[in-house]
Amino acid sequence: MLRTRVIPVLLLHNKGLVKTVRFKDPKYVGDPINAIRIFNEKEVDELIFLDIDASKEHREPDYALIESFASECFMPVCYGGGITNVEQIRKVFSLGIEKVALNSSALRDKDLIREASQLFGAQSIIVAVDVKRNLWGRYQIYRHADKGVQKGDLLAYLREVEALGAGEVFLNSVDMDGMQKGYDMTLLQTVRDVISVPVIVCGGAGQLSDFKAAKELGGASAVAAGSFFVFQGKHRAVLITYPKYEELEKLFGEQP
Amino acid sequence: MKTHYQICSHCVMDTTDPDITFDEQGVCNHCRHVENVIRKSWFPNPEGKRRLDQIVARIIEDGKSGEYDCVIGLSGGVDSSYLAYMLRTEYPQLRILAIHIDGGWNSELAVHNIEHIVKRLSIDLHTEVINWEEMKDLQLAYLKSQLANQDVPQDHAFFATLYKVAVDHFGIRYFLSGGNYATESILPAAWGYNAMDAKQLLAIHKRFGTIRLKTYETVGFFKRKIYYPYIKKFKMIRPLNFWPYDKEEAKRIIVEKLDWRDYGDKHHESIFTKFFQSYWLPEKFGYDKRRAHLSSMIVAGQMTRQEALNVLEKPPYNAGEIESEKEFIAKKLSISVEELNAIMLQPNKTFRDYPSDYALEQRFSRLKQYISKWRQR
Numbered sequence: 001m002l003r004t005r006v007i008p009v010l011l012l013h014n015k016g017l018v019k020t021v022r023f024k025d026p027k028y029v030g031d032p033i034n035a036i037r038i039f040n041e042k043e044v045d046e047l048i049f050l051d052i053d054a055s056k057e058h059r060e061p062d063y064a065l066i067e068s069f070a071s072e073c074f075m076p077v078c079y080g081g082g083i084t085n086v087e088q089i090r091k092v093f094s095l096g097i098e099k100v101a102l103n104s105s106a107l108r109d110k111d112l113i114r115e116a117s118q119l120f121g122a123q124s125i126i127v128a129v130d131v132k133r134n135l136w137g138r139y140q141i142y143r144h145a146d147k148g149v150q151k152g153d154l155l156a157y158l159r160e161v162e163a164l165g166a167g168e169v170f171l172n173s174v175d176m177d178g179m180q181k182g183y184d185m186t187l188l189q190t191v192r193d194v195i196s197v198p199v200i201v202c203g204g205a206g207q208l209s210d211f212k213a214a215k216e217l218g219g220a221s222a223v224a225a226g227s228f229f230v231f232q233g234k235h236r237a238v239l240i241t242y243p244k245y246e247e248l249e250k251l252f253g254e255q256p
Numbered sequence: 257m258k259t260h261y262q263i264c265s266h267c268v269m270d271t272t273d274p275d276i277t278f279d280e281q282g283v284c285n286h287c288r289h290v291e292n293v294i295r296k297s298w299f300p301n302p303e304g305k306r307r308l309d310q311i312v313a314r315i316i317e318d319g320k321s322g323e324y325d326c327v328i329g330l331s332g333g334v335d336s337s338y339l340a341y342m343l344r345t346e347y348p349q350l351r352i353l354a355i356h357i358d359g360g361w362n363s364e365l366a367v368h369n370i371e372h373i374v375k376r377l378s379i380d381l382h383t384e385v386i387n388w389e390e391m392k393d394l395q396l397a398y399l400k401s402q403l404a405n406q407d408v409p410q411d412h413a414f415f416a417t418l419y420k421v422a423v424d425h426f427g428i429r430y431f432l433s434g435g436n437y438a439t440e441s442i443l444p445a446a447w448g449y450n451a452m453d454a455k456q457l458l459a460i461h462k463r464f465g466t467i468r469l470k471t472y473e474t475v476g477f478f479k480r481k482i483y484y485p486y487i488k489k490f491k492m493i494r495p496l497n498f499w500p501y502d503k504e505e506a507k508r509i510i511v512e513k514l515d516w517r518d519y520g521d522k523h524h525e526s527i528f529t530k531f532f533q534s535y536w537l538p539e540k541f542g543y544d545k546r547r548a549h550l551s552s553m554i555v556a557g558q559m560t561r562q563e564a565l566n567v568l569e570k571p572p573y574n575a576g577e578i579e580s581e582k583e584f585i586a587k588k589l590s591i592s593v594e595e596l597n598a599i600m601l602q603p604n605k606t607f608r609d610y611p612s613d614y615a616l617e618q619r620f621s622r623l624k625q626y627i628s629k630w631r632q633r
Binding site for chain 1: 356358360361362363364367370371374380381382383385387388389584587588
């Protein structure tokens with residue numbers, strides 16, 4: 001396996017997969033089961049599934065849906081969406097999921113991070129944060145569930161979640177989401193400077209060189225993307241793709 | 257009903273086609289039809305190239321005002337992949353839009369092939385993803401209908417999308433199809449009813465479906481037979497019928513030039529089509545589509561009869577894999593394998609058991625014949 005993981009992020013919406021642009025206009029990209037089957041054969045390192053409706057609708061994870069796709073995945077899977085307590089995490093893990101991402105609930109309930117990390121181990125608890133620039137270019141924490149902005153400083157929040165035991169931070173840029181123009185490198189570098197847990201960067205990847213830049217210039221330990229793995233060409237034609245292993249080895253200079 | 261078994265002395269079609277007839281030399285009606293009718297519009301020779309040059313010149317002329325001259329379909333299979341390659345290399349000035357339908361059953365091979373084709377040949381791609389919850393409901397309805405042709409939901413969606421995207425959205429006048437006589441000149445009508453019949457599709461969904469088809473596109477008789485061909489002047493052309501198309505040679509070329517990967521039998525780029533052609537049809541109906549395909553290759557001179565018979569010695573599906581394939585099909589359709597097996601055991605039906613536009617279609621084609629005769633006078 002590569003040291004720098006390259007992770008497709010799949011968004012669940014109405015039982016299907018979608019891809020958004022700046023968190024809006026979800027475009028239907030297909031059925032999770034078939035997408036997984038293709039990603040399996042393409043030997044993908046890891047997958048992240050985010051249910052983008054659960055927190056918005058104040059409901060629990062859809063366990064039946066999770067079970068149906070978790071059993072198909074050959075690779076480690078992270079699930080996020082609607083988790084509010086450790087019992088739910090336990091249930092999600094029992095379905096064959098390796099990691100969970102806490103986003104809305106992490107903002108509300110700091111104890112959940114600590115408790116989950118102690119119970120299940122830090123390596124299985126990811127704190128996901130969606131970041132949006134305000135009119136003055138200042139980074140703010142965005143709450144996708146109610147489209148609000150969280151009061152408080154992003155960097156202070158990230159230091160706090162690190163101290164509480166988050167094993168990884170999933171850093172997602174709302175402004176770059178779906179744009180395929182490259183990651184927000186300033187954001188990544190700023191965050192990288194203040195925390196030491198691994199950062200998975202997401203939002204904006206459009207070409208392979210974006211992954212390389214995120215690793216080498218941004219210090220990301222893993223790179224994630226949505227559009228990059230599901231769209232092709234100027235008409236944004238839906239077509240699942242994943243770089244060949246050798247291509248990634250070469251890209252990251254990880255020759256064996 | 258045929259009471260005895262008979263196989264054509266020239267190709268490998270046999271009495272599994274209920275409508276087959278043989279002449280005194282034991283040659284079947286399909287072979288005769290190819291010789292007497294199809295040969296007149298099949299030019300696998302320099303004459304074909306000359307005609308195709310003219311056709312393409314016309315397409316380019318007619319396409320001047322739009323963004324694209326023509327549309328092609330891409331499934332990842334040999335025919336459409338080779339067509340894309342041939343058009344790109346022979347007619348680089350042709351502006352091509354490729355359309356792909358994702359019915360939820362794409363194999364990794366299919367998406368790999370399509371990606372390599374569009375990237376290496378610089379062809380713009382449009383994909384239409386059919387909503388899976390609707391597709392699943394429609395496919396289950398078709399399975400429950402006990403009809404032979406289970407590819408209707410996929411095929412109908414392809415054409416409905418082709419019209420919507422190519423004609424309505426891009427104003428394209430020509431569809432260049434990978435369909436060809438070299439590998440498909442023989443296909444018994446009884447083995448599968450017209451996928452374009454929207455009336456039948458909707459009737460079956462109404463009877464066996466459980467959710468509303470909100471986004472699934474259909475194209476009705478009037479639009480398909482009058483609006484698109486006569487008002488929008490949308491035409492289908494099969495360039496491979498003007499070309500010395502040899503399947504094995506075509507495969508060699510696309511493997512070499514496009515990093516194309518082979519997926520085995522014809523049309524197995526879709527996991528469902530594979531199940532339907534290699535298991536549903538032969539097990540339930542006794543129809544082995546390979547027989548029609550191999551017969552087409554024999555009359556095209558791409559295979560000997562003996563080679564075809566050798567292929568048919570092997571069962572149409574891999575007995576070691578079929579159980580896991582059925583498991584996957586059932587899981588995708590949200591039913592149990594037992595339910596799928598139970599559906600398989602129900603009695604077969606034909607398109608005549610459900611409402612259809614068949615009679616209307618027959619009358620329309622007689623009318624067209626009448627008009628063309630009248631015009632010739």
